Amino acid sequence: MPAGEPEKRPDPDALLALSQRDRPGRLKIFLGAAPGVGKTCAMLQEAHRVRAEGRDVVLGLIETHGRAETEALAAGLETLPRRRIDYRGQMLEEFDIDAALARRPALLVVDELAHTNAPQSRHPKRWQDVREVLDAGIDVWTALNIQHLESLADVVARITGVTVRETVPDVMVQEAQDVVLVDIPPDELIARLKAGKVYLPQTARRAVEKFFTPGNLTALRELALRRTAERVDDQMTEILRQKAIEGPWASAERLLVCLFPDGSGDALIRQTARLASALNAGWVALVLAPPYDPGAVSEAERRATDAMRLVETLGGEALRLTSAEFAEDILRVARRENVTQILLGHRRQGRFARLLRRSLPEALAERAEGIAVHVLPLPELEKTAPLPSFDTLRRLVSEPGLLADLGLAVLATSGVVAIGHALAAVMELPNLSMIFLAGVLICGTLRGTRAAVLAALLSFLAYNFFFIEPLYTLSIARPHEFLALLIFLAVASLTGSWTGRIRAQARAALTQTRMIEAQAAFSRQLSAASSAEDVAWAMVTQVHGLMGGKAILLLVEGNELLPCAAWPPEEIADPVEMTAARWAFEKGETAGWRTATLPNLRWRFHPLATPRHVVAVLGYEPPDRDQPLSAADEAKLAAAVEQTAVALDRALLVREAVKAAAMQENENIRDALLASLGHDLRTPLAAITGAVTTLQRGEDALREDQRTDLLDTIGQEAGRLNRFVGNLLEMSRIDQGVVKVRRDWVDVGDAIRLAVDRARKAHPGRQTRISLAPDLGFVRGDQELLSQVVFNLLDNAHKYGETEVSVHARNESDEVVISVTDDGPGVKPADLERIFEKFFRAGGTDRRKPGTGLGLSICRGLVRAMGGTIKAESPAIRRRGTRLIVRLPLADLPAELSRDEEAR
Known part of the structure; x- marks a missing residue:
């Protein structure tokens, strides 16, 4: 490798994609434009060929649709039995994925990838079955029509007027190692259809009239050809990236047009759009700009914004590039975007400008290996670039910040001149140019490039006027001093320019950092927002800020x-x-x-x-x-x-979920209430009705003891109805928050004794044992409500207990603890908290236990209203029973009540 040339490495993304696609099983798709083109036949013929080579081939599922030629091709190959599913009285046959995994052939053939499975299947779609088989290490061949591809479903619907219901995600085609296009001309397909080789005669006739028209088939055929070509192009690109072959890859044309924000880009954009349309190629517009001060929006910035809008209007992709080395950065973007052609506008340069540096097209053409560089003539540039006029100079002078830059340059130069005279008075200095360079650097650091260039020009004049003989004139006596002055001007100008450029880049980086910080803070604010209103306020304040x-x-x-x-x-x-x-x-x-x-x-x-x-x-x-x-x-x-x-969609989804949960809760409560009403009202009403009817019909024949029993029954069942209705009203008051609790001093022992007496009357055949501590304290609350709480606990204990219920009360720290324990079967650990919910009954759907499921819920509401807590424990004694524990805060008695209590 030549020295200085960067090492070419494979694209890590391409290698990652390769590792993900090198799954144990390989997928091959036989793609067709429409049903009847011969996908299944081609797949079966290929299966016979590989089986003859010794490979283990099994047919997982083949849909013959009654075609003799398909059935003949399927014969001779091992076929898995289909899984039969009884769905609404109809027997459906589906691909048996479990049989395929148990058989584990080397190659499994599964027809109709887009098929929707029966409701009781493991996966709703057949392509999901295929993916599981592939993950198990089995190669799969399958067939697919182009209209079933997810990304093309809407296009096919517009072309054919038929909405495709069964679709396959595009990722299946992307992950396939091989895609085979099976294609026949539309006329031949229609002839096959009319001959009954695709559908039954009646179905074929309707298909020819609606779907299988020459126009529809031609359009579907074009979609299939294009999709297959794109897949082949993607495969080639991946291979080149995996082998570290640097782009561009000439598999498809992609254009990049470079624009300068000087008002000359509109014609270039339109010309590029026409060229891209003719080549059927994608295109990208790159708006170039040098580093600028982001504090003000200039005319060039506005033109760049207009150019990007025009690019998006014409269907291109607009990018922005702020750079000091355009050629290198343009090529970097071009290679990243897989560009094959770069287009630039031609601006005529003067001879002096060409001597100073190469033009951008020349620099690109020299470095762009494998990328064509086109220079498009723009005659209007020559007309829009005349010599500077008075209006141009006036606009330059009136540009914001120019007077401040000029003032700083004059101030810095004056200061340097004063320092130079002071130094010259105390010592002899052969050259003061370095002091003037310090002034230029100060201007470049404080104000930017323009102030630095102005300071360099003023320093050039001031140095000549004040420090080069003859003094106080602009004349130069010795040639070497003239050369030194020119070198000073060049060095000062370059130094100031680079200082200003670094300052602009630093400010741009600072602005970008602040914007990123603002966006990060906005993201955190949105993440913390719990409602749509919070998200909305965050949004409007962010945009305004x-x-x-x-x-x-x-x-x-x-x-x-x-x-x-x-x-x-x-x-x-x-x-x-x-x-x-x-x-x-x-x-x-x-x-x-x-x-x-x-x-x-x-x-x-x-x-x-x-x-x-x-x-x-x-x-x-x-x-x-x-x-x-x-x-x-x-x-x-x-x-x-x-x-x-x-964020707003998330907040709205949360709101909808809360509403749905509330509706479900209301539905559950409604069902429970209806069930409870159906039983707990019907039972006492039936007893009362039966007793009344007996009394009316047999008034003379009844003995006195029978009449008494019937009247007692009426009274007991009426009391039961009264408690039921009272519980409903009490629960309604608690839910509405209208329960008013008096804040009196309540003797807990008296409240418990009243509740126990009431429970003994309601359950005369049950035993209730009471144990109260002698120093039992007082609480602030309502004695009637506290007695109601204890009675509900006792009533619940008698219903679910077997022989005995015990009540204990004691002082514990600063609380009064009341516990009611039964000896029943107990409560499951998962239901210890649920038993306090409305209409929940530990017996589940068993209605043999009387009650509405409201008693404990009422207890919790009343105890909380008095500032206490209630909980359940199970098992309670000897691995049985349930203990309900109420804790209420002790109250400090006034002096007179304390004396009465001591006396009593």
Whole structure:
């Protein structure tokens, strides 16, 4: 390798793609333009050939569609039995992937890659089955029609009028090691169709009338040919990259046009677009610009922005390149973009300029190995480049910052002259040029290239006038001093120019860093936003902070656009402006100020589009509507729109998920309530109705004890209904937050005794054991509600317990602890928290246990209202039972209550 030449290494991305594609199984696709071209027959013929060579070939699934020739080709090859699936009373036959994996042939033939599997299959699509077989190390051959390719489905629908439902992702074709095109002329295919070799006669007749027309077949054939050619081109490009053969690769033409922001690029752009259209080639426009001070937007910057818009309008890709070495950077971009031809506009140069340096076309032609360089004549450049006129000079003088640069140059030069005189007064210095260079460097560092060049010119004159004999004249007595002065001017000019360029690059880098930091902060802000409103506020403040002007975000609600956030806070009242906003929403295109739709409006509207739909519209009003946005501002705005669209879509999805969860919860509660009403109302009503009917019909024949029993039944069931309705009302009050808890001093022991007495009456056949600590304290709350809590706990314990329920209460630290324990089968660990949910019953769907599933939920609501907590433990005793524990904060009694308690 020659010295200084960089080592050529394989493209790491190409090697990574190669390693990913070198999977254990290899895929071969037989691609056709339409059904009936002979894909399956070609695949079977090839399978017979490789089987004759000794390879293990198995037919996983072949669709013959009743064709005799296909059935004859399939005969003689081992065929796997199909998997039979009973779906809605119909027996379906599908590819048996498990049988294929168990058989593990060297080559498996699977027809119709785009087929949709039966609902009970492992994968919904056959191409997913094929991918699993490939991952298992089995080679697969398959067949595919071009209309089933995912990226071409909409194109095929426009061509044929038939919407393709079964599609295959393009990645399957990209990952295939071989793609074989099976093709026949449209007339021959139609003849095969009419002869019944493709479909049955009735189906064939309809197909010829609708799908298999000469125009449709020709268009599909062109799509298949183009897609196959693109695949071959991609394969060749990958091979060249893997072998470290540097681009360009002449497999397809790609143009690169270089533009300078001097107003001469429009004609060059249009000429390149026409050439690219004639060559059927892609093209890229590269807008070139030297490093500039990003503090101000110049006329050249505005022209560059207009040129990039024109490129995008004509279908090209616009890139921007800020560089000091154009030739090297242009070639770097060209090789990266796989460009085969570079186009430049020709500008006539003077002889002196040609002597100083080579032109850009000459530099490119010398270095562009394998890339054609075209120089296009632009006659209008000669007309637009006359000698400087008075208007040109006036524009140059009036350019912002010129007076400041000139003032700094005069000040620096005056200071250097003063320093030079002071030094000359105390010592003899043979040459003071280095001091003047210091002034030039100071101007270049503080103000840039223009100030440095002005300082170099003033230093040249001041050095001659004040320090070269004869003094105080511009004459030069000795020739060597004249040569030294010229060298000083050249060195000062170059030094100042490079200093200014470094300063501009440093400021540009600083601006870029600040923009990256702002975008990173904006990304963090969007990530932390939990709602659509937060995202909207982050968006409008970001746009206003980066670009000034006004910003408003209109959120899509149904089919309407509603203001969500604005900065400064205001709304768009003009109906015409809202018309542009609706256009952006409905069409998914930018509308308003300086766009193709309603360009004279004050606002510009950008749709925030996601893969699903447009979620919002951003309105932006620039601070100066007479000036277009620069390319940098356009990039900032586009980045903010893309980031916000993703964040807003995420926030809306979260909102939808919360709504869906709430709806599901309401649905569950509704189902549980209906089930509970169906049982817990019907049972007592049936008992009451039966007792009343018996009393009415057999009033004279009933004994007194029977009448008493029936009346007791009516009373008990009526009480049961009353508790059920009371629980529903109590739960409704808790959910609505209207439960009012009195803040009295409550004797916990009295509340427990009242609840136990009530429970003994409700469950007369059950035993309740009570144990209260002698020093049991008081709590602040409502004695009636606390008694209701303990009763609900006892009621629940009696329902699920077996023989005995115990109640304990004690003081523990600064709390009163009440526990109710049963001796039932207990609660599963996963249900210990769920038993406090509404309508949840530990018995599941078992309705033999009476109740509504509201008791414990009411307990939790009431305990929380009194500032306490409740939890469940299981097992409780001897690996059985459930213990429900209530903790309430102790209350400090006033002095008089303390004395009464001590006396009692």
